[in-house]
Amino acid sequence: MKVLVAVKRVVDYNVKVRPKSDNSDVDLANVKMSINPFCEIAVEEAVRLKEKGVASEIVVATVGQQQAQEQLRTAMALGADRGLLVSTEGDLEPLAIAKCLKALIDREQPDLIIMGKQAIDGDNNQTGQMLAALADLPQATFASEVSIEDGKAMVTREVDGGLQTLALNLPAIVTTDLRLNEPRYASLPNIMKAKKKPLDTVTPDELGVDTAPRVTLLGVEPPAQRQAGIMVEDVAQLVDKLKNEAKVIS
Amino acid sequence: MSVLVSAEHDNGQLNVATLSSVAAAQAIGGDIDLLVAGESCQAVAEQAANIPGISKVIVADNAAYGKFLAENIAPLIAELGGNYSHILATATTTGKNIMPRVAALLDVQAISDISAVISEDTFKRPIYAGNVIATVQSADKIKVLTVRGTAFDAAAAEGGSATIEPLASVHNTETSAFVSEEMAESDRPELTAAGIVISGGRGMGNGENFEMLYNVADKLGAAVGASRAAVDAGFVPNDMQVGQTGKIVAPDLYVAVGISGAIQHLAGMKDSKIIVAINKDEEAPIFSVADYGLVADLFSAVPELDSSL
Numbered sequence: 350m351k352v353l354v355a356v357k358r359v360v361d362y363n364v365k366v367r368p369k370s371d372n373s374d375v376d377l378a379n380v381k382m383s384i385n386p387f388c389e390i391a392v393e394e395a396v397r398l399k400e401k402g403v404a405s406e407i408v409v410a411t412v413g414q415q416q417a418q419e420q421l422r423t424a425m426a427l428g429a430d431r432g433l434l435v436s437t438e439g440d441l442e443p444l445a446i447a448k449c450l451k452a453l454i455d456r457e458q459p460d461l462i463i464m465g466k467q468a469i470d471g472d473n474n475q476t477g478q479m480l481a482a483l484a485d486l487p488q489a490t491f492a493s494e495v496s497i498e499d500g501k502a503m504v505t506r507e508v509d510g511g512l513q514t515l516a517l518n519l520p521a522i523v524t525t526d527l528r529l530n531e532p533r534y535a536s537l538p539n540i541m542k543a544k545k546k547p548l549d550t551v552t553p554d555e556l557g558v559d560t561a562p563r564v565t566l567l568g569v570e571p572p573a574q575r576q577a578g579i580m581v582e583d584v585a586q587l588v589d590k591l592k593n594e595a596k597v598i599s
Numbered sequence: 600m601s602v603l604v605s606a607e608h609d610n611g612q613l614n615v616a617t618l619s620s621v622a623a624a625q626a627i628g629g630d631i632d633l634l635v636a637g638e639s640c641q642a643v644a645e646q647a648a649n650i651p652g653i654s655k656v657i658v659a660d661n662a663a664y665g666k667f668l669a670e671n672i673a674p675l676i677a678e679l680g681g682n683y684s685h686i687l688a689t690a691t692t693t694g695k696n697i698m699p700r701v702a703a704l705l706d707v708q709a710i711s712d713i714s715a716v717i718s719e720d721t722f723k724r725p726i727y728a729g730n731v732i733a734t735v736q737s738a739d740k741i742k743v744l745t746v747r748g749t750a751f752d753a754a755a756a757e758g759g760s761a762t763i764e765p766l767a768s769v770h771n772t773e774t775s776a777f778v779s780e781e782m783a784e785s786d787r788p789e790l791t792a793a794g795i796v797i798s799g800g801r802g803m804g805n806g807e808n809f810e811m812l813y814n815v816a817d818k819l820g821a822a823v824g825a826s827r828a829a830v831d832a833g834f835v836p837n838d839m840q841v842g843q844t845g846k847i848v849a850p851d852l853y854v855a856v857g858i859s860g861a862i863q864h865l866a867g868m869k870d871s872k873i874i875v876a877i878n879k880d881e882e883a884p885i886f887s888v889a890d891y892g893l894v895a896d897l898f899s900a901v902p903e904l905d906s907s908l
Contacts, residue, residue, distance in 0.1 A: 365862055366727040375731050387844075443699070444708045472726055472843065473711045475699035478669065482703035487670050487775035490696045493837065503778065507837050508692040509846075510789065511782035515668075518774045527830065527844060528837050563708035567721065567734040575869055578890035584903040587875065587893050595873045595890065597795070597852040598819060598908070 350497070350519075352395045352404045353459035355450055355480075356388035356424055358417040359470040368569045375569055384420040387465025389427075390525040393532040394495060395463050396428035403497050404461070406430050410453050412446045413437060418548060425543035426535035432548040433457075435556065443471075445553070445560040447479035452556035454484050459520060461502060466491050466524040477524035487517040491526040600629030600719060603680050605672075605688040605697070606647055610637045610665065613646040615792060616689040618753035621650055623746045624687055625754060626716035630654045633761070634679060636672050638665030644763050651759035658763060663771035667693055673700035674770040680705060680741060684719070690745035690847075691791075702743035709743040710735060714750035728843040729866035748791055749849035749870055783838060787813075790839070793822035795852045798841055798868070801828035802857020802878065802897055806835055811901045812856060818908045824848065824868075826858045842867035857897045860885025877901070 360366055361381040369376045384392075398404035409429035411417045414437060421432035435449045454462065467474035481488035489495075489504035493512065496503045502517040507526045517523075535543075553560045581587045591598045602624040607614040617633075624631045631652060635644045636659040644658045657679065663671045676697070680686040686701060688694035690712045702709035714732070715723035721736045722744065790796060797816050799809055809823065816823045824841040825834065841848055843863040853871035858864060860876070860883055868874070869888055876889035879896050886892040893900060 360727070362863075366730050368731055375727065442708050444703060444706075447703060467844070469843065470727060472728065473699075473709075474695050475702070475709055475711060478696065478699035479703035479709075481669070482673060482700040487772070488696075488700065489775070490669075491692060506692075508780075509791075509838065511780060511838060513780040514778040516776045516778050521775075526837065527827070527840075563737060563739050564710065565736045565738065567736055569726075569731045569733050572725065572729055572732050572869075575874070575888045577887045578874075578892065580886070580892045580894065584893065584895070584900055584907060587891055588904065588907050590891055591852070591873070591875070595852070597873050 350404050350460040351406045351408065351457065352398060353454065353457055353462045354391050354395045354407060354409045354424065354429060355462065355464040356392065356409060356411050356420055357385045357465070357468045358382050358411065358413050358420045359385045359468050362386055362469060368571055372568050372570055374566060382416070384423050385465050385468045387467060387525050389532045390527070390529050391463040391465050392424045392427050392429060393530045394525060397530065398497070399428065408433060408457055408459065410435065410450065412441055412449045421548055422543050423535065425546045426540040427533065431546055434548065434550045436550050436552050437560065441560050442562055442564060443473050443475040444479055444563065445558065447476050447483055448558045449553055449556055450480050451483040452558055461520060462522045464524055466526055477522055481522040486520055486522050488522045489515050489517055490524045492523050493526050493528045495523055495529065600627065600684045601682070602627055602629055602631045602685040602687060603683040604631060604633050605676055605686070605694070606633050606635045606643065607689060607691055607693055608635065608637060608640060608643040610640045611642055613643050615753060616691050616748050618650070618756060619748040619751040620687045620689045620746045621754035622751040623713065623716055623744070624685070625652060627685055627719055629684065632657060634659065634676065636664040636675055637667070638662050648761040648763050649757050649759050650761070651755050653759055653761040655762045655764050657766050659766045659768060661769050663769055666777035668775055668777065669697045669700050670772040670775050671770045672697050673704060675768060676701045677704035678768060679766070683741065685742045685744065687744050687746055689748050694745050698743055698745050705741055705743065707739040707741050707743045708737065709745070710737060711745050712747045713744050714747045725866070728863050729869070730862060747847060749847050783836065787816055788820065788822045790822045790824055790841070790846050791848055794850050795819045795821035796824050796841070796848050796850045797821050797854040797856065798824035798826065798858060799829055799834070799856050800826040800858030801832060803829060803834055806833070809835055811905065815901060815905050815908065818905065826861070826864045855885050856901060858885055859883045860888065
């Protein structure tokens with residue numbers, strides 16, 4: 350079984366992003382970039398399927414600028430077999446990314462597509478669902494457990510209030526939630542080996558994808574700041590404040 | 600303008616989260632119709648018809664929609680939505696699952712998790728875990744939006760009398776099937792709807808210690824949440840997670856216990872009206888957003904809080 354994993358290069362999880370001084374966009378000058386945490390979970394899940402003998406080949410793809418090759422190499426160091434970069438000038442919107450990935454599905458014909466549920470930059474949570482629509486494939490978003498049984502993907506999903514399990518015909522699209530797995534660290538020998546794995550580049554034009562943006566960013570602003578309140582001495586004072594000052598408990 | 604709101608429900612009861620989308624639709628303006636897609640969901644349609652300001656409630660009642668599978672509901676909404684200028688759903692796990700699929704079927708770039716309506720085509724939404732609020736303008740003919748529930752005060756639920764229209768259209772792809780579900784049984788209110796939320800972090804130490812929070816919650820009629828650190832450590836299930844990648848809450852009172860206050864957690868609760876932090880580390884960032892901070896060992900403070908309520 351062939352697995353396609355889509356990943357995204359994003360600002361590192363630990364960076365606190367701020368608006369530029371003119372509020373035109375966020376300030377990303379010289380910040381650390383990493384593979385999106387949910388995408389890392391997607392790579393790990395594919396590698397585990399390969400280790401179990403379920404998957405035979407893992408192709409990792411990304412849509413982004415040349416530097417995103419770094420994240421493809423990271424994924425290959427974790428266990429992906431080869432990389433595909435859809436090379437773009439700037440950042441694309443989820444719909445355009447989904448169209449590029451749809452073109453890759455047509456070329457690669459994977460049996461399973463795994464991707465993160467959302468990227469921690471735009472927090473859109475859209476690309477997997479859009480890809481499923483464009484490719485006319487079943488989807489299981491927010492996965493906390495994936496297994497392949499009798500030619501179907503059995504996926505447990507994290508939904509409001511609990512868990513839901515779906516059975517999807519293959520090929521299918523799965524997006525990962527936090528508890529699906531805990532990604533491994535790449536070993537130094539594997540990082541070295543990853544440098545020799547094949548990495549191909551295509552452009553949206555070559556894939557026949559129109560990437561014209563639909564949404565314009567008019568500006569950004571910091572969120573309303575909360576003022577720190579007061580420190581209370583003990584529980585009795587806290588309860589008194591909540592009852593008599595804030596009046597939120599009775 | 601005309602707005603279609605996709606109602607969220609369990610085939611018996613309208614989910615109050617829907618009222619936030621109705622409020623956002625009212626802010627956009629124009630006629631508002633509500634879609635109730637489900638199985639044996641007539642009772643939901645009747646509740647929906649009571650919402651003031653709704654023109655009509657469209658009911659697609661079929662077994663194919665009973666489990667709200669995106670593969671079946673998305674083409675239904677896309678088919679119907681072609682006649683509207685805006686299509687809205689609240690950003691619950693159901694809304695987030697279905698709406699981007701609807702948008703792609705309509706060749707529209709969806710806008711997720713809007714927190715304010717500026718005009719019919721311009722919206723605000725949080726990005727980067729809420730560290731930045733973006734103002735975005737859509738050039739698409741149809742706007743497909745999910746609505747951040749905590750950012751809009753729920754519209755009124757009673758007093759309207761919309762007409763109810765059945766819709767016979769059936770989409771059943773049969774490529775995905777519902778197998779089972781395991782819903783957390785709890786007498787406590789739902790996290791996103793609770794007036795009071797008490798959350799525990801890594802400082803709780805283990806899952807058993809959450810009992811202390813459940814005891815306090817039951818006295819206050821509160822829901823219990825957790826930080827990602829507590830979920831990652833396996834103390835509690837992920838559906839209790841409050842934060843960027845979990846639930847977004849904005850109760851009247853939020854009590855953070857043993858939570859340091861990572862930006863990803865703050866993203867999920869900083870719009871709460873009153874925030875209380877209990878942490879033994881006086882340098883914890885959570886204190887910078889707390890209205891009332893208590894530097895104390897939670898293992899003595901929480902039982903004391905419990906006994907003083």
